Each structure stands twice: as structure tokens, then as C-alpha cells.
């Protein structure tokens with residue numbers, strides 16, 4: 001079986017968990033990991049995560065020269081770094097490397113760059129790459145169409161040190177046509193990994209659709225789910241809801 005070769009950007013809270021999921025999946029080979037600083041440079045992520053085999057050699061952004069991707073070929077670049085990581089996409093796209101961006105907050109010019117690169121390779125962008133959040137996103141849209149007069153609020157909960165509003169919550173608000181600064185309620189407490197709740201207030205009932213990431217490994221499983229699909233796609237810009245919607249549509253029971 002030919003393994004899908006993965007290059008990972010980011011080895012922080014989430015990147016380490018994502019690396020672990022790829023290392024444990026027989027369909028993938030984690031080839032390298034790029035981080036910002038030079039901590040553990042040249043070591044292997046597999047060793048740092050407790051495995052005996054060698055996989056996921058650590059590089060820093062300073063190593064990303066013109067020949068990096070040619071010398072270190074992969075099939076898919078997976079980005080859990082920061083919005084700065086996007087500067088390394090064009091060289092990867094030129095090499096035909098597919099790209100999964102899981103960066104939760106991009107500016108308009110970043111989206112314009114993704115649009116520019118979509119003719120060169122297949123890319124998937126998702127501010128929350130879990131199966132569950134994308135199911136919540138679709139289910140919320142369906143419910144809103146069934147109950148268009150419902151009063152809707154979004155609550156997002158994350159760990160204390162997360163400074164910015166959840167990109168996932170902003171995406172949900174945008175999708176439901178809600179004003180982001182009026183209908184997104186943020187809670188920062190303890191070590192909550194990520195919880196998103198969409199509350200529909202109807203005259204005689206309240207409907208809550210909730211997703212909770214209880215481990216950052218969920219993001220690794222989402223990236224695996226996405227990589228197995230994206231590897232078969234032609235050049236273009238995709239998102240998780242494209243794929244989940246198709247699964248949703250194909251599995252709605254017909255009574």
C-alpha cells in the first residue's frame with residue numbers, strides 16, 4: 001500500500017496531537033514537521049512523542065528555502081501553525097503538493113492567496129476540521145431553514161489563554177447570517193479544548209446543537225479524514241462542509 005506522505009506545519013498544542021494521529025495511522029507517512037523556532041531541530045517528532053521509529057524530522061521556518069519541497073517531497077502539506085504559514089504555500093503548490101489549511105483566522109488577503117493558488121493544486125481550508133463541527137454547521141443551516149423566525153445565539157468556549165474569538169464561531173455566524181459582534185458569545189475558562197453551541201429560541205421550545213472537542217486528537221482525526229479525501233481531488237479550493245454535506249445528503253433517511 002502506498003502511504004500518503006504528510007508534511008506538517010506547527011508542533012504546538014494542536015500540532016503535536018495531529019502529528020500523533022498521523023503517526024498512528026498506517027495510511028500515512030509523516031515525513032517532516034516545520035515549526036517557527038529551532039527547538040529540537042533535526043530530531044524526529046516520532047521520538048519526541050514516544051515512538052522508537054523515525055518519522056517527522058523537525059525543521060524550522062528558516063529551512064524553507066527554494067528547494068525544500070523538492071528535497072523533502074510530500075503529497076499533502078497540513079498546516080496547524082499560524083496565519084504566517086500561508087507564505088510557504090505557493091512553493092508547495094508549484095510542486096503539486098496538496099494543502100490542508102486548518103488556520104482559524106485569516107485576513108482577506110490570505111483568502112485571496114488561496115483563491116490564486118487553487119488552479120495549481122487541491123487545497124482544503126477549514127477553521128475547524130472536526131467532523132462534528134462541520135455536521136453542526138450543516139444541521140444548523142437545515143434547522144434555520146425549517147424555523148426561519150428562531151432567535152439564534154452562538155456560544156463558544158475555549159481555554160483561558162485563547163485571545164481571539166473562535167474562528168469556528170465566526171464561520172457559524174457568517175453561515176447563518178448573524179451579526180458576529182452581536183450573536184457570538186465567548187467564554188474563556190481553564191483548559192477547555194473547544195466547545196461550540198448554537199441555541200435556537202422558539203416560542204415554546206429551545207433547541208441546542210452542541211459540539212465539544214474533548215481532545216485535540218479530534219483535529220488530527222479531522223485532518224486524516226480530509227487528507228484521505230483531498231488526495232483524490234483535482235486542483236481547486238474546498239472546505240469540509242462540501243464533503244460533509246455530500247455525506248449528509250447521502251445518509252438522510254427517507255421515510
Ligand SMILES: NC(=O)C1=CN([C@@H]2O[C@H](COP(=O)(O)OP(=O)(O)OC[C@H]3O[C@@H](n4cnc5c(N)ncnc54)[C@H](OP(=O)(O)O)[C@@H]3O)[C@@H](O)[C@H]2O)C=CC1
Pocket residue numbers: 009010011012013014015034035036037038039061079080081082083084085101102103104105126127128129130219
Ligand atoms: N482548524 C482546526 O480545526 C483547528 C485550528 N487550530 C488552529 O491551529 C493553529 C495552532 O494552534 P495551537 O496549536 O493551539 O497553537 P500553538 O501556539 O500551541 O502552536 C503553534 C505552532 O505553530 C508553530 N508556528 C507558528 N508560526 C509558524 C510558521 N510561520 N511556520 C511554521 N510554524 C509556525 C509554532 O512554532 P514553535 O513551536 O517554534 O513556536 C508552534 O509549534 C491556530 O491557528 C489555531 O486556531 C487549532 C485547533 C483546531
Ligand SMILES: O=C(O)C1=N[C@H](C(=O)O)C[C@H](O)C1
Pocket residue numbers: 014104127128162165166167168169193194195
Ligand atoms: O485555538 C484553538 O485551539 C482552536 N481554534 C479554532 C477556532 O478558533 O475556531 C478551532 C478549535 O475550536 C480550537
